[in-house]
Each structure stands twice: as structure tokens, then as C-alpha cells.
Amino acid sequence: MLSLEFLVASAIGVLVASGLYLMLRGRTFPVIIGLTLLSYAVNLFLFGMGRLVIGAPPIIQDGVATYSDPIPQALVLTAIVIGFGMTAYAITLAVKAYVVLGTDQIDGKEGA
């Protein structure tokens, strides 16, 4: 029963679970890492939405019967770029917050 779909779905599940766990931490660094893991999971999920096929071209050619769906691949590329920009900004802001507030707690208050 160990199909390709099962493997990819499990990978997405593990990524989401780890991402959620880290996002519920109280400090900015693990939260941002958690968000990054979540966005990887989302990208994989988007990619899988076009159905998983192996070795099929995304562009129409003569004599080919099965194709892979090009749209999710294009969407994932876009999502990766946007996610990269957002992560870069979030890290910058977290560093700035640490400098200004003197703490890396999410709520900006020093404590456990």
C-alpha cells in the first residue's frame, strides 16, 4: 500500500505537524522556522493537486498520451518566490524586534 501518493501525503503531514508545533512556541525564531516548514508543506500540497504522474511532459508533443499538469508547477514557483520574500521580511522584523524590545518573545514581553 506504499504508493507514491501515500509517501507524498505523509511528507506533507509531517511538515505541517512540525510547522504547527514550532509555530506554537513563544519565541520568534522557532515560529519563523515553523512558518517556513508550513509553506514547504503548502508548496508540496499545491504541487500534488495536479495529480502525481512520473516521467510525463507538461507540454503538448506528438505521440504522447499522458501529461503532467503544468499549472500547479507554475503556481508553486510563484508561491516559492513569494514565500521567500515574506520569510526574508519576517526574519528582518524579528531581528529588529529583538534589538528594539530586548526580547525575542512573540508578545514582546520578557518571561518564561
Next chain:
Amino acid sequence: MTDHFMVLPVLIPLISAMVCLLFGTRFRDVKRGIGIVALLSTIGVAGYMVSLAHTDQIVTYGLGNWPSPFGILFVLDRLSAAMVLLTSMLALFAFAYGITSVDEKSGYFHFIFLMQIAGVNGAFLTGDMFNLFVFFEILLLSAYVLVIYGGGPARIRTGIQFVLLNLVGSALFLIGVGIIYAVTGTLNMADMAVKAAQVSLEDAALLRAGGYLLILVFCIKSAMFPVYFWLPNSYAAASAPVAALFAIATKVGVYTVLRSTTLVFGNDRGLASNLMDDYLQPVALITLMLGTAGALGAHKLRTMNAYLVIASVGTILAGVGMYTAEAISGSLYYMMHSTFISAALFLVADMVLQQRGEKHLDSLAPGPAVREPLLIGMLFFICAIAIAGLPPVSGFIGKVMLLKASVSTPTTFEFWAIVLTTSFFTLIGLSRAGTMLFWKTDAPLDRNYTTVKFKALPVIGLLLCILTLTIYGGPISEYFDAAGQQIMNPNQYINAVLGEVKQ
């Protein structure tokens, strides 16, 4: 193809922003001029769009001339035209206030501000779900920078929460879009609506789950209960022109909720029909009550106004939740009104805090008087009347339209009771705030203070918009009546996008 004006509301702010960026931190006056000219010309294009939409045609524009449903489309109907015009006008006044006050703090204010406008206008015009996501990200990334604009611990603290929450929202958005794409195989909203109507029984649950996930994200953006907790602190901490501009940011959420639940998940969509009919109004009414309660309990004028923004979103979506053409018309009219007026009150709050000194700012407690009580007091008074929805101002007209529309719905009693009670409590809260700020005062501080001078102009401009809404209430509400009809009959939109063939 002479429809190239369709991209101008995005293109003008985008290119002007890039030009402002090239100037770096120098030539502030040039950048101010560029911003004003860009926003004025955007208003011009938006006005043309409204006049075009008023002839009841739906204009579509394929970017790169790709045929629909394969390419990205811009679609202009009554709703999106009105939203673009509202955005551009609000942006002009917020920007004008910005160049009288905060743009000395950094050279990049003009650039970021214009980028935000490009993102918001794009979100209103696009007819493609993934492109909507991209424009959301453009407007969010600008908002992330704007929310901490001016720096300081309070802004950074709320800013980081604002950013993290919205990043989670973006992830949910993509998951929702992914699910819907997996079921329908399309990203074009009109095509999505057609495919959703034909969805098979085994896929229906998946499609509805994807739809609910999307609507949850839109509710986060529009600050609905139970996902509005990011709003009050970040709006209260943001600098005045930014908070005024953010009055439109929640309305992007409102627009997307309205668009998705009437077009893709509206009536006659087979197994994907009527996703929010039973839930939207109750949740919106709870939002309205909690927003009003928050406004009554606020310690600062800015926080109070942030909660009033939440309350106004509750009012608008409670109207949308009836899903009749008449109610949507009232909601749209009220949305115009509340956007202008909450922006105006944020600017007034800024004038107050600049004249009461560092210690008291705009806290609703006895403190030193403002230096120009007559002018600021008058502006506050007019804003208060308008927000509470007292006659003769447009808020009153909007609420009457909504109350009238609710007579034909099963929830008339709840709607009337909650809307009227919250109006009453809003009035109490604003009266108390006015009393504290302008009457129960000590002697004003005798140090250097910032006079109002030109800062009053944007506020007066916003109040003139309210006046226009009031005086031309007849024609404007006729426009929105037709808009409500158009929204409740999405086949018109679908035919315009896909052509008659696909039906």
C-alpha cells in the same frame, strides 16, 4: 483591444512607486508630487470605470491577450469599479495627510504607500483566484512595512504579530486554492463557478471544504469574529495616514467574502451552493456586538476607532449575509460611508494626540486641552455623528437601507435589535470620548506644539466625500441597487468572462 485602461489602476501606482524608489531617500518634494499626481490620475481612471460600469456592461481584459479561462483576467463590473474608486479616493486623502506629517521619518513612505494601492486595486479587479492571492501578497507585504512605519516598541510589537498571523493566513489561502483547483481544474473565478455547479457527489465535500478554507482567510482579512484579534492593537499603533489607509484593507476582505459567496458558492451552484447563507449573518452580528463592546471599553481614541472599524465590518457583512440584492446594495453604500469616516477619525485622533503632549496622547482620560479645540472639536463632532449613524449623514441612510432590506428576511428582529442597540452604544462611547477630550480638560500645555494648518484639508476632504454620499444619496444608491442585482445574478458575470458558449 482598446480596453488597456483596465490595468491602469494597478499600473499607475506601481510605476509611480518604482520611480519613487529610484529617488531613494532624497528629493522628497518630487516624490510627494509624483504620489499626488499618480493618485489623482488613478481617481480619474476609476471614475471612468464607474461611468462605464454604470451602463451595465461587464468589461473583461485578458492580460497578455490570453483567451479566458486560460489567462489572467481583469473583470470590471459595478462592484469592482466602485471599490477601485473608493480605494483611490481614500488613498489620496491618506497620502495627503502623510505628506503633512510622517513622511519625514523615512524616504520610502511614498514608495510603500503606492505599492499598497497597486495591490488593493489589483485585488478588486482580478477575476482569477491565484492572481487574487498574488495581489493579496503585494498589499500585505506593503502593509507589513506600513504597520511598523515610524518605528517604536509598540509598532514593532504589534507588527510582528500582524505579520505572523497574516503569513499563516496566506498559507491557508494557498491550501484552499489548491483544493478547489484539484476539484474544478480551473483558477478563473467565473469558470470555477461553472465547474462548481457540475461537481460530482464524491468531490462535493472536498470542494466545500476548500471554499470554507478560503472564506476563513477572507474573514481574517476582514476582521470577523473570531479572527479579528490582530486588528485593534496594530491599527491603534500604526501611524495616522497608515491607519486611515488600512480602513480599506478590511474592505478587501469584505469584497472577497462577497464575491466568493455570490459568484462561486452562491445560488444554483449545485452541491456547492449557498456556503455561507446560514453562518455569515450570525457571525457578523456577533462581530458587530463585540466591536461595539470593545469601542466602549477602549482607553484610547485610536483603539476605540479600531474597534469601530470591526463593528462597521460586522454591519456590512450582516447586510451581505442576507443575500438579497437590496441588502447588498445597502451594505455597499454603508461600506463607502464607513471607510471614509473611520479614516477621518483616525486622522482626527492623530491631531488630538499631537497637541496633548507625550504623556496623555489620545487617552480617554482627563488631561490637557488641545490647542485648537474649536477646529479639532468640530471635526471630531462631525465624525462622531456620522459614525453613530445619526441623521442627516450618510451613515443614517446606509443603516436605513439595511434595516429596510432586512424586513423581508427571517432574521428581521435580531438584525433590527442588534443594529439599533449597537448604534446607541456607539453614540454613548463617542459622546464620552468627546467629553473627555474636549470638555473635561486642564489648561493646555504651554510648549511648542504642532498646529493643524494643512492637516485639516485631508480630513475636510474625507468629510466632503461623506457629504457627497449624503447629498447624492439617490443616484448613488440607485447605482448600488443595480450592483446588488448584478451580484445576485452571477450568470451575467460568467457570460461576460466565458462567452455564451460555455453555459
